[in-house]
Amino acid sequence: MTTSAQKPGAAGKIPVTIVTGFLGAGKTTLIRHLIEHAGGRRLGLIVNEFGDVGVDGDILRACGVESCTEENIVELANGCLCCTVADDFVPAIEGLLGNANPPEHIVIETSGLALPKPLLKAFDWPPIRSRLTVDGVIAVVDAAAVAAGRFADDPDAVLAQRAADDAVDHDNPLEEVYEDQLLSADLVVLNKSDLVSAGERADIAAAITGIVPRAVKLVEAEEGRVATAILLGLGAAAEDDLAARPSHHDAEPEHDHDDFDSFVVEIAATDDPQALVDKLSGIAADHDVLRIKGFVEVTGKPMRLLVQGVGTRFRHQYDVPWSVDRPRQSRLVVIGEKGLDRAAIEAAIAA
Numbered sequence: 001m002t003t004s005a006q007k008p009g010a011a012g013k014i015p016v017t018i019v020t021g022f023l024g025a026g027k028t029t030l031i032r033h034l035i036e037h038a039g040g041r042r043l044g045l046i047v048n049e050f051g052d053v054g055v056d057g058d059i060l061r062a063c064g065v066e067s068c069t070e071e072n073i074v075e076l077a078n079g080c081l082c083c084t085v086a087d088d089f090v091p092a093i094e095g096l097l098g099n100a101n102p103p104e105h106i107v108i109e110t111s112g113l114a115l116p117k118p119l120l121k122a123f124d125w126p127p128i129r130s131r132l133t134v135d136g137v138i139a140v141v142d143a144a145a146v147a148a149g150r151f152a153d154d155p156d157a158v159l160a161q162r163a164a165d166d167a168v169d170h171d172n173p174l175e176e177v178y179e180d181q182l183l184s185a186d187l188v189v190l191n192k193s194d195l196v197s198a199g200e201r202a203d204i205a206a207a208i209t210g211i212v213p214r215a216v217k218l219v220e221a222e223e224g225r226v227a228t229a230i231l232l233g234l235g236a237a238a239e240d241d242l243a244a245r246p247s248h249h250d251a252e253p254e255h256d257h258d259d260f261d262s263f264v265v266e267i268a269a270t271d272d273p274q275a276l277v278d279k280l281s282g283i284a285a286d287h288d289v290l291r292i293k294g295f296v297e298v299t300g301k302p303m304r305l306l307v308q309g310v311g312t313r314f315r316h317q318y319d320v321p322w323s324v325d326r327p328r329q330s331r332l333v334v335i336g337e338k339g340l341d342r343a344a345i346e347a348a349i350a351a
């Protein structure tokens, strides 16, 4: 029996949901919730990360849910899908479709710094278009980061620029990525609603509606908990609708991510996880680090410690045991704007 949950997309094409959103907004958290509530659907996942260490793919693999088997998870670390669509994305799709049990619905998590437009454009290429359709683009927004003004340009500078020229070249590179991700979206998930007030949520929703010229659905969420029926089955066919999704990438196709820097730090095992994250939080504040994440060895513990920092806000939890496939090691990815003082950060972490 075919249930509505298993219905393929238009003309028998496999539906694809693109999950975008700035660094640390909660994309992986949302996808994890989704695969745990997939309603019997066989999902395929493509996970793209900016840093050199694949943390998100490993978090999702570690949840070991039946709806999303390891063979249906493809990780594209060390780069940004938006720059390597032809080289990385197409083979990843081919790989998934070639599996013995190919997915019924594919979910793509873009890196937090990706402009989604080039990826969307790939769905207009005949070999992709004939087999896949973009069911919807979901932009996950970190309500706390927006409320803190993370993505805000200096308003006076923007006004002056608008007066001189229509094309606003943002003075805050985060704003460009944030805005691009919203402009591509069919659904915006205002995540981390626990960290902001109802008034702040209303202000953010109004600001988002001001940025996106099309009608776009908006849902509030905590810990990425959004019903599967809301996330999947949007039926957007975004590949038919590219012109309605403007992007800075349209004007600057050769863009690179030289506004941002990332590196990996190997550290010694710790015997005090709380002291470690307190130290990392202080370093994030001192050096304006955007994101720190990775796995850490805690002395004497059989489980690995997942450490996650978004700005100065840190969480840590044990996720799965160390094993032959997951040998004990402590590695953290550090991401920030260009000019991050790597030597000073490494020294502070080692101290």
Ligand SMILES: Nc1nc2c(ncn2[C@@H]2O[C@H](COP(=O)(O)OP(=O)(O)OP(=O)(O)O)[C@@H](O)[C@H]2O)c(=O)[nH]1
Binding pocket: 021, 022, 023, 024, 025, 026, 027, 028, 029, 030, 056, 111, 112, 191, 192, 193, 194, 195, 221, 222, 223, 224, 291, 293, 308, 309, 310, 314, 315
């Ligand atoms: N307080 C709070 N924290 C959240 C919420 N959702 C996610 N987080 C935390 O935010 C951090 C980042 O979440 P992720 O899901 O890894 O974010 P992401 O967008 O996948 O991050 P990148 O892939 O690095 O861009 C983690 O520590 C999450 O536990 C939420 O609703 N409230």
